Amino acid sequence: MANLADKIERYLKDMLGKTAEGFVVLQRGTLAHIFSCAPSQINYVLTTRFTVERGYLVESRRGGGGYLRIVRLGLDAEGNFRHVMSELIGDELTLDRCSHIIARLEEEEVLTKRECALIKGVTSEKLAVFTPHPRRLRAALLKEVLTTVCRDDLNPDE
């Protein structure tokens, strides 16, 4: 599917996937040239798709020898990610943030695609029909999910 931002996102994630270091360094101008687009398009992609919420960190420098450095923040090894996520979730959770978190859990393979679909389904905007505080409920549901996927009895693998 053709929209530039998505292609650039894919391109960068591919690079990140191929590198062992967990980060890539490149130049904005060069990338813009590769995709024949305005340099600010790159900023757009970075600010919409490589946010902390989605598990990325972007550092940069201007001037001669300037660069962009995109770091992938892995979920920390077994156990603690639940804590980290809980912090990220808080007491209230908008649909938008919820989607990002779920997407990240899928990318990190904490949840399967089907599980993600199930969870998206139960955290949708429809919650508002049942409570005046859908965001509180959403936060609670997602935390419950995290608690569940961490249960030892459900993760037979090693």
Add this chain to the structure above:
Amino acid sequence: MANLADKIERYLKDMLGKTAEGFVVLQRGTLAHIFSCAPSQINYVLTTRFTVERGYLVESRRGGGGYLRIVRLGLDAEGNFRHVMSELIGDELTLDRCSHIIARLEEEEVLTKRECALIKGVTSEKLAVFTPHPRRLRAALLKEVLTTVCRDDLNPDE
């Protein structure tokens, strides 16, 4: 035999019939152009003929690169599983009945053990903290789950 809405409906269902993926993606504007009609006509067709009750799910995105994605909800061998389940669930659902249904879905291998655990987590008695009608919410959540597991785009076909 010729009203526009019906033709568009047929066109889309043909497309869905031909694809193995269980979904089609297209653009509203393009489709409207093919049928030389107002773009909103497409929305009319989608909201009247591609509803969950009729076995479809529609997702969309606006803006550059926007699209419509129509997903088929498959029916299982014994006919309309989703429909049957909805009857079984109704508008309200006690924790007890909910547990039984989930257990049955696990036995039938409609849901994995992990998925069941997730769903039990989000349909627990804690719902009462957020709404005066936990049973209504529980019913809605479980229906949402059933709808999701029927999505043809999530079920690796074999």
Add this chain to the structure above:
DNA sequence: TTTCGTTTGACCATTTTTGACTTTATGACC
């Protein structure tokens, strides 16, 4: 002739793309 599903169009919302202008770093030259 009333009703109800269909069709259209005017207006709204969201996401992407572009470009003009700004800020910061480096290095050469004085």
Add this chain to the structure above:
DNA sequence: GGTCATAAAGTCAAAAATGGTCAAACGAAA
């Protein structure tokens, strides 16, 4: 050490590209 040219990257708002909503007009069937 200043000054300045050059080489990046950043910001922001306007424009473009989609899809969504809603109410009024239309028209076929009851």
